[in-house]
Amino acid sequence: MVEVENLSVRYRGRYALEAISFKLEPSQIVGIIGPNGAGKSTMVKAMLGLIPIASGTVKFCDKPLRLNLSKVAYVPQRANIDWDYPTTVWNVVMMARTVKTGLFRKPSRMSEELAKAALERVGILDLRDRQIGELSGGQQQRVFLARSLAKQADLFIFDEPFTGIDRRTEDIIFEVFEELKVQGKTLLVINHDLGETLNYYDQLLLLNKQLIAFGCRQEVLTATNIQQTYGISLRLVVA
Numbered sequence: 001m002v003e004v005e006n007l008s009v010r011y012r013g014r015y016a017l018e019a020i021s022f023k024l025e026p027s028q029i030v031g032i033i034g035p036n037g038a039g040k041s042t043m044v045k046a047m048l049g050l051i052p053i054a055s056g057t058v059k060f061c062d063k064p065l066r067l068n069l070s071k072v073a074y075v076p077q078r079a080n081i082d083w084d085y086p087t088t089v090w091n092v093v094m095m096a097r098t099v100k101t102g103l104f105r106k107p108s109r110m111s112e113e114l115a116k117a118a119l120e121r122v123g124i125l126d127l128r129d130r131q132i133g134e135l136s137g138g139q140q141q142r143v144f145l146a147r148s149l150a151k152q153a154d155l156f157i158f159d160e161p162f163t164g165i166d167r168r169t170e171d172i173i174f175e176v177f178e179e180l181k182v183q184g185k186t187l188l189v190i191n192h193d194l195g196e197t198l199n200y201y202d203q204l205l206l207l208n209k210q211l212i213a214f215g216c217r218q219e220v221l222t223a224t225n226i227q228q229t230y231g232i233s234l235r236l237v238v239a
């Protein structure tokens with residue numbers, strides 16, 4: 001479904017990502033793990049065509065992914081979103097429908113129903129008229145989760161959705177991920193924390209500039225791989 005081949009990115013002449021290749025199948029939750037600066041955000045941005053690449057191809061259903069974004073939902077790292085931008089929860093979620101509606105046309109009843117259902121699913125419909133800057137970290141993350149649901153995508157990419165949120169929001173996010181998986185969707189999730197949350201993933205992709213390992217937890221979380229990527233022992237990770 002998604003095929004990344006030989007993907008490399010350079011910033012100012014230095015490689016941030018080197019020759020990454022992997023494939024994603026439907027009905028999978030794939031976790032990307034690696035330390036700060038490993039190139040995790042760079043990799044998803046390069047896949048989406050948001051930054052220039054030095055080499056490689058990224059295909060989604062046999063077409064270049066960057067030209068096929070109508071079925072892709074992307075939630076950027078929360079720290080990179082401008083929370084002072086004056087807009088409401090409702091307007092953020094309705095952005096998911098702009099492609100279908102057009103920028104200046106009135107949204108259809110269906111788009112409004114989808115946005116409402118998405119906000120209801122993540123438990124923040126009552127916040128629909130609030131400014132996004134006024135929300136807690138967990139509520140902000142739920143707004144963007146709702147936006148991704150309203151898009152009715154087939155591929156979902158989340159950049160560190162679990163950073164700075166409460167336990168309840170974490171539970172909701174994992175429940176929604178599971179529902180999307182059952183519906184046959186593909187989920188690619190950057191997860192900075194190593195620890196018990198890794199159990200939720202069907203596959204893990206261990207990254208540190210290069211792809212260190214990709215596969216099921218047991219294959220990926222070996223002492224050698226963890227040492228190579230983080231410089232710490234496995235015992236600290238899965239204890």
Ligand SMILES: Nc1ncnc2c1ncn2[C@@H]1O[C@H](COP(=O)(O)OP(=O)(O)OP(=O)(O)O)[C@@H](O)[C@H]1O
Nearest residue numbers: 011012016034035036037038039040041042043192
């Ligand atoms: N726009 C940019 N220009 C120059 N260098 C950049 C740029 N964006 C990222 N980098 C560098 O590329 C490397 C990878 O950054 P990236 O943000 O992809 O890492 P990450 O794995 O997402 O880290 P984190 O866990 O902190 O989010 C880092 O060394 C970073 O400093």
Ligand SMILES: [Mg+2]
Nearest residue numbers: 040041042077
């Ligand atoms: Mg990042």
